[in-house]
Amino acid sequence: MKIFSESHKTVFVVDHCPYMAESCRQHVEFDMLVKNRTQGIIPLAPISKSLWTCSVESSMEYCRIMYDIFPFKKLVNFIVSDSGAHVLNSWTQEDQNLQELMAALAAVGPPNPRADPECCSILHGLVAAVETLCKITEYQHEARTLLMENAERVGNRGRIICITNAKSDSHVRMLEDCVQETIHEHNKLAANSDHLMQIQKCELVLIHTYPVGEDSLVSDRPKKELSPVLTSEVHSVRAGRHLATKLNILVQQHFDLASTTITNIPMKEEQHANTSANYDVELLHHKDAHVDFLKSGDNHLSGSSREGSFKETITLKWCTPRTNNIELHYCTGAYRISPVDVNSRPSSCLTNFLLNDPRYKIDGSLEIPLERAKDQLEKHTRYWPMIISQTTIFNMQAVVPLASVIVKESLTEEDVLNCQKTIYNLVDMERKNDPLPISTVGTRGKGPKRDEQYRIMWNELETLVRAHINNSEKHQRVLECLMACRSKPPEEEERKKRGRKREDKEDKSEKAVKDYEQEKSWQDSERLKGILERGKEELAEAEIIKDSPDSPEPPNKKPLVETDETPPVEKSKGPVSLLSLWSNRINTANSRKHQEFAGRLNSVNNRAELYQHLKEENGMETTENGKASRQ
């Protein structure tokens, strides 16, 4: 359904003239004597609703269903017509609810049977309805503002549902003419106004209602085009429940609704609390909910609902849900519903069951800008080692108090104190020579010595803290404390004794740390570190990733292996499977997205000189070391 179809604006025009005070002549027993009461009491006489009461409660039921299923963007304007038009609400979303309408109707009260019939007419209401259809709704306004120069694309269509007691077919004809004439006039006015919109399409639904037992003076007439702008249909309906049924059918037609009956819902019996019986509950909802059903050909259509009125309903058997709500199910659609019989016991049992989520609910909504979440993710991921063996500090309980607060936008004095405490604690650990959880996976031998372990740990902690020093002055203080306390980097002499590779690695990451302020080169440093480490750790590390139980296959491994099995296209002209044709194509496409290997970029005649850095005096430019050594 388009947003601005006829269903965007519905105007109810209900006749409030003296004859509407007449009885519908359908009696309601309301004094239902409960059993085992004193004998001999005569029940109070049944009462009957007026044509007005029938019209109002049927219209309210129409609105109830509409608001349940379309709480937004489907609007109602309610007009009551007697010696003038009384517009009970506006198009604004705040005015769109049953309570507002009920209060306004109570203020109007029932029609006065002693008023002068000559002064009263439904025409006042119909004119006001056309006028109100020209008024722009907030949704139309919003759409027009958004579209700017294309504002004319926003449609203005609407529907007038008029409930009246007409005198004859020619009386009906006169009402239609009046609406048509009024639209014509108001469209002229609207053309010269910024606040009004011309009516492009108006659907007039005239409902003639009359007391049960009387003959109708008006005949039914299906929808007919009276002009390019106006269509009209006439329904002649007896008052009482017949009128309610008619409006129920109309709301389904107007809003593309369909019916589903949930069957076999077990409920405790009212009288005997320990027994349970099965009930059915009929629900209305948008008919899209049935699309897949109908397509599958397996339509559980059952002829008619209990009322035997109009509808076809699809029956679904109730299935008590398991209380497991941690599973995601594939869901192609969710639709708002409205119970046909809202306050019947089975309906309210069902809706109460569904509304009472076992979890405790809080009132009031959270309104925190989503942008804040992006900021937070940015901060939290400034330093985030991807695999456990790449980190020391995140394997240490002792670091948690610092790591958990340093990512914050601002720190309290207490936070700073806690960070400092954490650092002192680490110094203490180092003094006592406590072991550190340095990963030895894939390393040969026992792994680094204790003092070196601490150096790695301090370096990593520094990386983390440095990533956040620009957050606030307090973050800066944490770094100052860290720099003052951490074990100093070893002397140059000592360093030279160590293996060259390890030195490269360490220096690289230290250098990267210093670069952070200009660029987020920590990321590159992490990758670099990863590559360098892989040089030594070989396959063992791959095992770690692969073995973590939840990991998908390593990227692209499978398709590539399968490519291996089939001869490459160019080599043999034999048959190629569709799969290999496909995977070759995809892989070629993917490879185009790769950043070219720097060695190849710098190569001469496809040959790149290796170990260039060794020629350089300081031997520091080792960016491609990891890769180069493998070739």
Add this chain to the structure above:
Amino acid sequence: MDDYDKTCLESALVGVCNIVQQEWGGAIPCQVVLVTDGCLGIGRGSLRHSLATHSQRSESNRFPLPFPFPSKLYIMCMANLEELQSTDSLDCLERLIDLNNGEGQIFTIDGPLCLKNVQSMFGKLIDLAYTPFHAVLKCGHLTADVQVFPRPEPFVVDEEIDPIPKVINTDLEIVGFIDIADISSPPVLSRHLVLPIALNKEGDEVGTGITDDNEDENSANQIAGKIPNFCVLLHGSLKVEGMVAIVQLGPEWHGMLYSQADSKKKSNLMMSLFEPGPEPLPWLGKMAQLGPISDAKENPYGEDDNKSPFPLQPKNKRSYAQNVTVWIKPSGLQTDVQKILRNARKLPEKTQTFYKELNRLRKAALAFGFLDLLKGVADMLERECTLLPDTAHPDAAFQLTHAAQQLKLASTGTSEYAGYDHNITPLQTDFSGSSAERM
């Protein structure tokens, strides 16, 4: 499916139709590739015959198109365009696409029929229908190059106002995480497998596909498996935490990333697309306002994680949640009157409930202009008063008389007593103190 030695495209399509429905039902999009030499068969069962009788079908021998599931029909003709155009074959095949609501396309061979040209035709099909969507998945500073299968389809929001199809961003930015219980199986437009593309920017060429040197490729594969990938981290974390990641697909368009098990041992990172708009899932409220909980004054999940801000309560409750009054069926009215009567007989214990029900009926009767009902119920309460047993609490009679009198005043319809927002309150009596009741 059985195969036969006669060209009978309709039976083939019926077979496809049945298999797809048995296997996946009617909601999963499917691409159907029909490979044909462009000959339509002869006599009964030929495509010409099928199309000629198309308008005379009953429900039992419905033509299989349009397919009863979201579909694309690709017809691969092992013939070139000129050959097909020399007969009416192409027209008939085009009819098939039309019958599938225009969903699909016909491919023909360019140039003479040879292996190379056939491969080139299938290459075109692959490019059109089987090319993954390339994107960069981002979460703060963490990123991964990913391919998304199948390609997300463009989506038209409202054909009247905004007819331009929306396509998803190539930068997929994660904007937060939420419990599965809170997002609770939301409706989605489509779902897609998210696979990392094996490459890293230092220049390791991984997954380049066609190389002549298999040894080199093997080592490349091993390396690919060793590179820590954000997808792996994300997938594992979502699975362990029982959460989904909310991902921004475009302006006012979101989706979710989650772990989906396809067997006991294996699960995959998947992405589902929500309907575009500011509030695709009403129970979460506006997407733009789903900020981090650390920004909330009070943790909405509670200190012990025993509560949740979701589902959000709507501003205006739906009719089934607000105890509306509907008297269209006599039983609705009778139930409401009986509720009053039952409480009237338990006065003064049920004073509060009695007045609550009385005021509910009063409000509805005033709105519906049903003043006779107010008079009727007033009469009924007066009669109840006369029927009170001797043992009844004296307050009962006072309250019944008071209530009846108030209803009668309201039934006059004069504004003084018939105000909609006015409530009848219990009569303050000397006994009122003892009528305290727990609601």
